Amino acid sequence: MEEGRHERSDGPPPASEDPLGGQRGHEVPSVGAAMSWWNPADIGFAVRSKLADLGYGAKLFLRLLVRGARSLQRFGLVRDQIHFLGNYSLAIIAVSGLFVGFVLGLQMYYALQRYGSSEALGLLVALSLVRELGPVVAALLFTGRAGTSLTAEIGLMKAGEQLSAMEMMAVDPVQRILAPRFWAGVITMPLLAAVFSAVGIMGGYVVGVLMLGVDPGAFWGQMQGGVDVWRDVGNGVIKSIVFGFTVTFIALLQGYEAQPTPEGVSRATTRTVVMASLSVLGLDFLLTAMMFSI
Amino acid sequence: MPEKVPGFFIEMESAAPPPHPFVEFRDVSFGYGARAILGGVSFAVPRGKVTALMGASGGGKTTVLRLIGGQQRAQRGEVLFDGQDVGRFDAAGLYKARRRMGMLFQFGALFTDMSVFDNVAFPLREHTQLSEALVRDIVLMKLDAVGLRGARDLMPSEVSGGMARRVALARAIALDPDLVMYDEPFAGLDPISLGTAARLIRQLNDTLGLTSIVVSHDLEETFRIADHVIILANGGIAAQGTPAEVRESADPLVHQFVNALPDGPVHFHYPVVGIEEDFGNGGGQA
Numbered sequence: 298m299e300e301g302r303h304e305r306s307d308g309p310p311p312a313s314e315d316p317l318g319g320q321r322g323h324e325v326p327s328v329g330a331a332m333s334w335w336n337p338a339d340i341g342f343a344v345r346s347k348l349a350d351l352g353y354g355a356k357l358f359l360r361l362l363v364r365g366a367r368s369l370q371r372f373g374l375v376r377d378q379i380h381f382l383g384n385y386s387l388a389i390i391a392v393s394g395l396f397v398g399f400v401l402g403l404q405m406y407y408a409l410q411r412y413g414s415s416e417a418l419g420l421l422v423a424l425s426l427v428r429e430l431g432p433v434v435a436a437l438l439f440t441g442r443a444g445t446s447l448t449a450e451i452g453l454m455k456a457g458e459q460l461s462a463m464e465m466m467a468v469d470p471v472q473r474i475l476a477p478r479f480w481a482g483v484i485t486m487p488l489l490a491a492v493f494s495a496v497g498i499m500g501g502y503v504v505g506v507l508m509l510g511v512d513p514g515a516f517w518g519q520m521q522g523g524v525d526v527w528r529d530v531g532n533g534v535i536k537s538i539v540f541g542f543t544v545t546f547i548a549l550l551q552g553y554e555a556q557p558t559p560e561g562v563s564r565a566t567t568r569t570v571v572m573a574s575l576s577v578l579g580l581d582f583l584l585t586a587m588m589f590s591i
Numbered sequence: 592m593p594e595k596v597p598g599f600f601i602e603m604e605s606a607a608p609p610p611h612p613f614v615e616f617r618d619v620s621f622g623y624g625a626r627a628i629l630g631g632v633s634f635a636v637p638r639g640k641v642t643a644l645m646g647a648s649g650g651g652k653t654t655v656l657r658l659i660g661g662q663q664r665a666q667r668g669e670v671l672f673d674g675q676d677v678g679r680f681d682a683a684g685l686y687k688a689r690r691r692m693g694m695l696f697q698f699g700a701l702f703t704d705m706s707v708f709d710n711v712a713f714p715l716r717e718h719t720q721l722s723e724a725l726v727r728d729i730v731l732m733k734l735d736a737v738g739l740r741g742a743r744d745l746m747p748s749e750v751s752g753g754m755a756r757r758v759a760l761a762r763a764i765a766l767d768p769d770l771v772m773y774d775e776p777f778a779g780l781d782p783i784s785l786g787t788a789a790r791l792i793r794q795l796n797d798t799l800g801l802t803s804i805v806v807s808h809d810l811e812e813t814f815r816i817a818d819h820v821i822i823l824a825n826g827g828i829a830a831q832g833t834p835a836e837v838r839e840s841a842d843p844l845v846h847q848f849v850n851a852l853p854d855g856p857v858h859f860h861y862p863v864v865g866i867e868e869d870f871g872n873g874g875g876q877a
Binding site: 454465 | 660662686687689690692693694696697698700701702703713714717718759762766
């Protein structure tokens with residue numbers, strides 16, 4: 298992020314227009330000016346830039362929510378993106394879910410066996426996956442698989458002047474390009490998290506019941522008795538919806554804000570992975586803390 | 592001249608065009624950051640003509656197109672599009688005005704995930720409620736006008752640079768705009784494609800009754816098709832008039848440009864400190 302800011306500050310004046318058609322609210326400092334962190338003016342400029350970035354991001358988020366909701370009326374566009382984001386992420390989500398389920402089965406069995414309660418394996422695997430690992434790991438995988446492709450796609454469209462061309466055709470790229478992708482991401486994320494958890498539980502079953510000999514009746518029975526639809530599954534679904542908003546928005550913002558050059562798009566893609574992954578983990582902690590306190 | 596159809600021509604004659612030019616710049620200034628691009632520029636683009644904008648690279652030609660399209664706003668002065676100030680439009684007004692403009696980007700800016708056909712159909716599908724059958728007919732007519740009816744099923748990655756620009760031209764005229772802006776339509780084209788592109792610009796302007804603005808570096812082709820030439824340099828207008836008038840201009844800047852001289856009023860060197868300061872009086876290190 299810092300590198301991006303430096304580059305934007307020190308580079309030549311922007312040759313391409315802001316696709317939002319608005320001013321960013323912070324002017325570019327003189328060419329070649331070196332930033333120093335002990336100079337009050339530079340600190341002030343950096344703070345203003347960050348605030349302007351935040352404001353810009355918030356404005357885009359609102360536009361996606363308000364105007365983007367209209368794109369749901371043309372559901373064909375959203376459906377295509379759900380197919381693109383969801384179907385193509387399905388393989389990595391399912392395979393990862395299976396292996397995470399295997400590992401959970403092994404590790405939990407090892408721990409529970411010490412206390413003679415290995416029949417609770419099903420419950421523990423299911424709770425871990427549904428409450429925590431399903432939404433979080435699926436969101437991290439979604440960031441790597443779909444988020445990066447969204448950023449690169451939007452960034453390259455910008456570099457190829459496709460977004461400008463669309464604007465000149467009096468078509469709003471936020472509504473036509475960004476919004477369907479945004480809503481598709483929001484819809485897809487909980488579905489992928491559910492697939493991850495379901496496949497993970499199957500993985501736990503394979504290892505726990507078929508390989509290590511846990512009683513299948515106890516495995517499923519304890520799970521059925523101990524997993525609450527609202528408190529456990531519901532919390533997981535809420536988390537994955539929040540992650541869907543977060544990851545998709547960060548990916549789109551980074552692509553839309555990318556410098557229209559090969560290096561700019563590559564930096565934006567990296568920033569998507571870093572920012573979305575950290576946001577997912579940070580938000581997960583906050584959401585978990587809030588959900589325990591309710 | 593085809594035989595006149597009375598009713599048609601009476602209607603044409605009675606609908607006299609408004610007196611003001613189609614696009615007019617009044618004392619427009621614009622810059623990126625601290626770098627000034629245009630400083631108090633005034634000119635008019637006459638209705639129904641092909642106007643060429645020429646000048647050195649970085650001289651503000653593309654900026655002029657962006658100002659007309661409302662992608663940038665003038666810092667001072669007025670940019671009038673059919674009598675209305677583009678800088679005062681709100682988002683809805685700007686989009687309404689843009690529906691009367693077509694723009695051809697330097698490398699076409701085709702949507703790479705759509706076929707040639709869908710690219711040309713895009714503005715029609717976005718802005719009209721026409722049936723798919725009618726969209727098909729219009730798209731094929733537009734593609735026929737640029738000679739690419741047979742390329743409808745190709746993807747942008749499968750067409751050459753010259754063809755991509757022709758597809759983009761078909762897309763730019765899909766909604767029958769009043770104004771078409773061409774940003775470097777000849778850059779990087781082979782002589783055949785270049786001649787084709789130039790002919791098309793002239794033909795479409797005349798047959799569709801457009802107003803065209805062509806930003807170009809190609810002197811010969813541009814002078815051949817333009818009715819009016821404006822040469823921008825150093826943030827102002829160095830010369831304007833018919834191609835013949837510009838060629839005969841005594842202005843040293845125009846002389847440099849028309850004769851492709853490396854140095855003159857447009858400097859060869861980017862602004863820099865004196866050579867002594869960089870290399871010293873006694874030369875560099877041994």
